[in-house]
Amino acid sequence: MGIRAVRIWEARLRYREPFRTALGTSHIARNLIVELETDFGPIGLGSCAPLPRVTGESFEMALEALKAIGRELVGACPLRAELIRELACKIAPNCPAARAAVDIALFDILGQVAKRPLYRLLGGYRDAIQTDITIGLKGPAEMAQDALRAVEAGFRALKLKVGTSLEEDVERVRAVRDAVGPDVEIRVDANQAWSVQEAIRAAKALGKLDVAFIEQPTPAGGLEGLARVRHESPVPIMADEAVKGPADALRAVELEAVDLINIKLMKCGGIWEAMKIAAIAEAAGVGLMVGCGGEGRVSITAGAHLAGALRAITYADLDSDLLLAEDVAEGGSVVEGDLRLLPDEPGLGIKGLREGAMRLLASFGTR
């Protein structure tokens, strides 16, 4: 009983509108979809959207990594996941997104073997989780308008992208707070834009605007700086770019640099590594969010299963499929109001792929 075929597809998904953060502007999200077809029934689906600005992994690197790993998977037992993870780390140590795609597909198979939805196998703590919606970086008045539209659409938590200058950024948050009133939760993501001193000043100003937390205010390389910000900040501090995997999480905890960690499957290498981060954070009393970046429905659904599984995850920023104008997956986790619902079907619960909307880039083994 093993994997008899591996297929790797590209899906180019357009954003509804250009999406700007302090790290750059995106027009298209290039996703890689991997299918692991077994000889005993299940076909495992995984996907990735590499984050080159965060991990240094380009789309091309992820594709080459998936090809190299995929070639080796034909004939392998998909339930020997730890062996496969070891192999993937050896072949592609610098490609966490590619490894995440494989890891997600293995978990999809596991769920299908057990005939249960994945989140139930991993802990089954909740059947739905509130997600925020991200408001891209624009001028204060435009962001206030986008925020109002999001609230009208049913979202009760907004994640504001900031990171040009301190004064403008505070003005952005103030404009949104004035527009949406006191009952909407506002989260702020600076994507490393501020210096330590700026971040401390920003945190003091944003503390007066009832901000839930500030995500990655300072450059990713400086956990010590983040710790200094946290010491002086009246607002909880979340690490995103600074904490990629479990080792970073351990260091962030040791330095008392964070109140919260943003877990992303594309940074850490998949659900298994994400659960290690969660264990470290929970033991240290650090809170958790599951985030995303440029991902379509397949890997967003994987993130939703993780968020549904664990008590320690209290925030979800699982909205990138909502920012995209198109998708190639049917089924999976959908949003009602602002709740990410977990599918009832076995495994990930993706019902199918629109193969016509994708491009087959490589296949190994036989159908």
Ligand SMILES: [Mg+2]
């Ligand atoms: Mg972030």
